[in-house]
Amino acid sequence: MKAPSWFAGPIGGALVVALLAAFVVPGMAGDYGIEFATTLVLWIALVQSWVILSGYTGYVSLGHAAFVGAGAYVFILTWGAVPFWFGLVAAGFTSGLLALIVGGPCLRVRGPYFVILTLGVAEFVKYAVINIEASLGKFGRLMIGTPEPVDIYRMAVGLAAIAFVMALVARYSRFGVGLRAIRENEVAAEMTGIRVRWLKVGAFGLSALVPGVVGALMICRTGYFEPLQMFSPQLSLTIITMCVAGGSDNPWGPLIGALFLNILSELLWDSAPELYTVILGVVLVFVVLRMPEGIYGTAVKRLARRSRKAVPGETTP
Amino acid sequence: MGTKNRKITRRTVLAGAAATGASFAIHRRARAVEPVKIGFTMPKTGYLGVACPVAYQAYELWRDQVNAAGGLKIAGSEPRPIEFISYDDQSEPSKTVQIYQKMITQDKVDLLLSPYGTPFHLALGPVAERHKFPIVGSTSNSTLLRDLGVKYMWAGQQAPDVYAPEMVKFMQSVGIDSASMLTLQLPASLEFKKFLTPELEKAGIRLDANDEYPNSITDMTAMVGSVKAAGSKAVLGLSYPLDSALYVKTAREMKIDVPMQLLFIGPALPFFSQQYTGADLEGLMTIGEWSPSQTAWPKAKPFYDAYMAKWNEKPDYLDSVISYASCEILEQAVAKVGLDHEKLREVISTDTFDTIKGPIKFDGNDNVATKPGLLQVQNGELEIVWPKEIATATFKPKQGWS
Amino acid sequence: MIAQLVFVGLTTGAIYALIAVSLNLIYGTMRLLNIGHGDMAMVGAYISFWLFTLADVPPYVSFLIAPAVSGLFGLLLYRGMFAGLLRRVQGDAVEGSSLLVFFGISMVVQNSASLLFSGTPRAYRYFDGIVEFGGIAVTESRLVALAVAVVAIGAVLAFLKFSIWGLGVRALIQNRAASAIVGINVDFAFTFASVVGFALAGLAGAVISMYQAVTPFMGGPYTTVGFVVIILGGLGNINGAIIGGLVVGLLETAGIALTGPNFRDLLIYGVFIAVLMLRPQGLFGRKGAH
Known part of the structure; x- marks a missing residue:
């Protein structure tokens, strides 16, 4: 771990932004503003968690739906039986544990095989939960007495801040160097003595903690749990979309991707409710074709090129 | 709060759109x-x-x-x-x-x-x-x-706790003493099943085949096969539109000859009568208590x-x-x-x-004013066959397929 | 009953195989992960439905028109988008980028269909008589589906095996770097894969529309099955896709007869996961193919 100072700036910044978001925004935004902000912040938490494994190592996972769903399920099972905070933590750790269990065998396959395998695992878990619920005679579960929207929002902000710091530390620590070495060349990484297997499984487990808690907060918002909704593969695809649109080599890209897609869809949804998904699709195609390294990656490159031109001889760090 | 609220979320809206919106509002106010x-x-x-x-x-x-x-x-x-x-x-x-x-x-x-x-x-x-x-x-x-x-x-x-007893009453009224149940694993169907099962038991109606299936189902051959083997007098399909259609397709192939064949949601939908007509549709039942031909409700037909x-x-x-x-x-x-x-x-x-x-x-x-009921396709039209007070036709056993 | 289950499983599996083979052509040659593949089938299904409903065009004519339209769509996409993308992006990045491009295309196609035709399911009747033979009773449309799938897959296999152009495509699927060196026309192979891959998806949709209600969202499950099948059989392996398709088709019918319909997905994904645990490259994939 080279220099904690590397983290100090961004972590301090994240803390300030989070505090501002948690305590200033609710006073300015109305009920709807808070709902929008909650959605946005939960997506930020999700993309930051996803990037730890999939962004840094290149193992693109469609498994986040399973972690969100598993967290939500554990949360509703413990609802009313344990303190609220304990339920949230349990939701996170259950998802993390699930990732550790399936991670070992799953991470033996690579590329598109891994992508579809994680989809398969997520669907398997979904239908397992559907069957368990059906055999228990349950048909959706209600939660009465969920927290107020503004409190859910504040928890979501806290969670997003934690996710961001996790992604940041994972990126710039020795752990992150190992992960990125796996992406560049897994065989070579192994030969230089990096414990590839442990790193990958560890990253998978870490990246599943936050979505478990997101799942719990999501069902707090509607007060209703139903497995088909909570284990939606669409969620996993949307996460990838945000990360690739923003660029997924560091925490900033996904952050920008989440902001970009959420704000864009909010604007379109409001002004063109009929056409907005079509327009969103077109924008997505455009972004991928024009900016193969994502919005953030492309912007950094352009800026670097410009500054190089302005100050000849100077190199960017 | 209203204005502040507006500021935050509208700030990002294109100025042009906001302007048109505003002028539209003014225009509207100007009207009577x-x-x-x-x-x-x-x-x-x-x-x-x-x-x-x-x-x-x-x-x-x-x-x-x-x-x-x-x-x-x-x-x-x-x-x-x-x-x-x-x-x-x-x-x-x-x-x-x-x-x-x-x-x-x-x-x-x-x-x-x-x-x-x-x-x-x-x-x-x-x-x-x-x-x-x-x-x-x-x-x-x-x-x-x-x-x-x-x-x-x-x-x-x-709610199903009111609906289920009515369905069982109907079954008793037409002498049905055994049933097979096929349930889609979605909340509405599962809840219905939960309330229907004890009612069937109470009424002494034997439950033969009793399967659940996921929303991803693409083939019902095995399930309908078990219904055929059971030889029940009723098929209760707690199904949604697309799997209802799948049931009919399979029941035709396997010639399910059961007097009461009920599909939760489906037979009343427009596409169902595009996909199946005549003898296939005839006699199928679904839930509902409405018909345009019920003259007690003058607004129904219009x-x-x-x-x-x-x-x-x-x-x-x-x-x-x-x-x-x-x-x-x-x-x-x-x-x-x-x-x-x-x-x-x-x-x-x-x-x-x-x-x-x-x-x-x-x-x-x-x-509490509406009594839940059942519909049956008769001569290509859906008729109310239960409850008796509002029935527009009497139940006829389903007669095979085309 | 067993004969019925197996036969029905084969008809379902044949359509899965058709979808998987076409998906595999696109992946095998260009490394594009087409998650809009099922939506192409949806387009074919709507073409067949509307032609029949508005102009009384029988589905067997649509079996030619639908693939022509979707094949043209494939050609335009390749020329307009992927030819450029494939020049600029290489390696694993192609897979990631293409996933997203197709996600976008899928959103556009699906939601355009939903805007134009609304979400209402549509259906028509054709080939709906019941045929009986050897203790098996099936709707004619199943037999037609089986026949079309067999002919279409057979034609692709024959082309790949016996024509000099097909040989080039096959070589490309097996070893990309080497095939460019020995002077195989890569652009032709890519164009072929785009056109035929998309055309077969449209054909599958036209066939499916005979026995399943048409909706803007019907493609999703076929995309998922398509991917499960080609991973199961080994990416880029055409024969693997055929066998994989039949395996999944049989699991859906005979498999759930043994275990229960509620286990359908646990069975399919369970087998899928188990196979990848034992053979990380799929049933017929080559070691190190990833």
């Missing part, structure tokens, strides 16, 4: 009567995209009819035309919650109609309660709405004709009818007490309303 804004969401995309048109088509028909007749009658003021503010909730209850908040606090709608489907009603209950904004439910039928304990939302359809004329397809006897009826309830309540939400809540909770499916009256969250 400002429209009544009524908001709702529909799952136009996502897994309910295939199911919801029957509901919003009924809403749109109602709006057009009211506007053609000079506008919505409001107690204490002159009639005003209706303007719908509607959005796609993408089949996600959390989106529904978010959008209804927006419609209440930003779009400042005067009234709300309900979204589509039970989970969406359940998610919306607390929102209605928080904003003290009455919402007459439509396509929701769960006992869970009662558990929610809300005072500003009412269920459109009867609704059917108007819907046919506007959409060139039949209304769904369950969802279109209850959606339209929920509009009628709101309309009559507004005519009586105006747009005040608290007064509306009071009158909706206590009055009896005259709708296309007869009188509707709420006790708590439930409609």
Whole structure:
């Protein structure tokens, strides 16, 4: 771990932004503003968690739906039986544990095989939960007495801040160097003595903690749990979309991707409710074709090129 | 709060769009009567995209009819035309919650109609309660709405605990003593199964094949095979539209010769009679208690004709009818007490309303005036065969396939 | 009953195989992960439905028209988008980028269909008589589906095996770097894969529309099955896709007869996961192919 100072700036910044978001925004935004902000912040938490494994190592996972769903399920099972905070933590750790269990065998396959395998695992878990619920005679579960929207929002902000710091530390620590070495060349990484297997499984487990808690907060918002909704593969695809649109080599890209897609869809949804998904699709195609390294990656490159031109001889760090 | 609120979320809207919006608002105010804004969401995309048109088509028909007749009658003021503010909730209850908040606090709608489907009603209950904004439910039928304990939302359809005993009574009345049950693993079907199973047992009806299947099902050969082997007198398919169609396809192939073949949701939908006609459709049963030929409800036939004329397809006897009826309830309540939400809540909770499916009256969250019933296809038309009081035909055993 | 289950499983599996083979052509040659593949089938299904409903065109004519339209769509997409993308992006990045491009295309196609035709399911009747033979009773449309799938897959296999052009495509699927060196026309192979891959998806949709209601969202499950099948059989392996398709088709019918319909997905994904645990490259994939 080279220099904690590397983290100090961004972590301090994240803390300030989070505090501002948690305590200033609710006073300015109305009920709807808070709902929008909650959605946005939960997506930020999700993309930051996803990037730890999939962004840094290149193992693109469609498994986040399973972690969100598993967290939500554990949360509703413990609802009313344990303190609220304990339920949230349990939701996170259950998802993390699930990732550790399936991670070992799953991470033996690579590329598109891994992508579809994680989809398969997520669907398997979904239908397992559907069957368990059906055999228990349950048909959706209600939660009465969920927290107020503004409190859910504040928890979501806290969670997003934690996710961001996790992604940041994972990126710039020795752990992150190992992960990125796996992406560049897994065989070579192994030969230089990096414990590839442990790193990958560890990253998978870490990246599943936050979505478990997101799942719990999501069902707090509607007060209703139903497995088909909570284990939606669409969620996993949307996460990838945000990360690739923003660029997924560091925490900033996904952050920008989440902001970009959420704000864009909010604007379109409001002004063109009929056409907005079509327009969103077109924008997505455009972004991928024009900016193969994502919005953030492309912007950094352009800026670097410009500054190089302005100050000849100077190199960017 | 309103203006601040506007600032934050509208800041990002293109200036041009904002300007047109503003000038439109001014233009509207300049006109004699400002429209009544009524908001709702529909799952136009996502897994309910295939199911919801029957509901919003009924809403749109109602709006057009009211506007053609000079506008919505409001107690204490002159009639005003209706303007719908509607959005796609993408089949996600959390989106529904978010959008209804927006419609209440930003779009400042005067009234709300309900979204589509039970989970969406359940998610919306607390929102209605928080904003003290009455919402007459439509396509929701769960006992869970009662558990929610809300005072500003009412269920459109009867909950399964009321429906199941009626279904069993019907089965007894036609001498059915054994049944096979096929249940889709979605909340509405599972809840129905939960209440139906003990009722069947109580009535001494033997339950033979009893399978559950996921929404991803693509083939029912094995399941229908077990139904055939069991030789029951009834098939109770607690199914949704697409798997209902799959059942018919498979039952035809395997020549299921069972007098009572009921499919939860499907036979009343327009596409069903595109896919199956004649002998295949004939005799199939579904849930519902409405028919345009019931003369006790003078508004039923005109609704059917108007819907046919506007959409060139039949209304769904369950969802279109209850959606339209929920509009009628709101309309009559507004005519009586105006747009005040608290007064509306009071009158909706206590009055009896005259709708296309007869009188509707709420006790708590439930409609207690309508008795749940069953429909059967006879000569290509859906007829009410239960309850006896409103029946338009008597039950005929299903006679094979084409 | 067993014969019925197996036969029905084969008819279902044949359509899965058709979808998987076409998906595999696109992946095998260009490394594009087409998650809009099922939506192409949806387009074919709507073409067949509307032609029949509005102009009384029988589905067997649509079996030619639908693939022509979707094949043209494939050609335009390749020329307009992927030819450029494939020049600029290489390696694993192609897979990631293409996933997203197709996600976008899928959103556009699906939601355009939903805007144009609404979400209402549509259906028509054709080939709906019941045929009986050897204790099996099936709807004619199943037999037609089986026949079309067999002919179409057979034609692709024959082309790949016996024509000099097909040989080039096959070589490309097996070893990309080497095939460019030995002077195989890569642009032709890519164009071929785009056109035929998309055309076969449209054909599958036209066939499916005979026995399943048409909706804007019907494609999703076929995309998922398509991917499960080609991973199961080994990416880029055409024969593997055929066998994989039949395996999944049989699991859906005979498999759930043994276990129960509620286990359908646990069975399919369970077998899928188990196979990848034992053979990380799929049933017929080559070691190190990833």
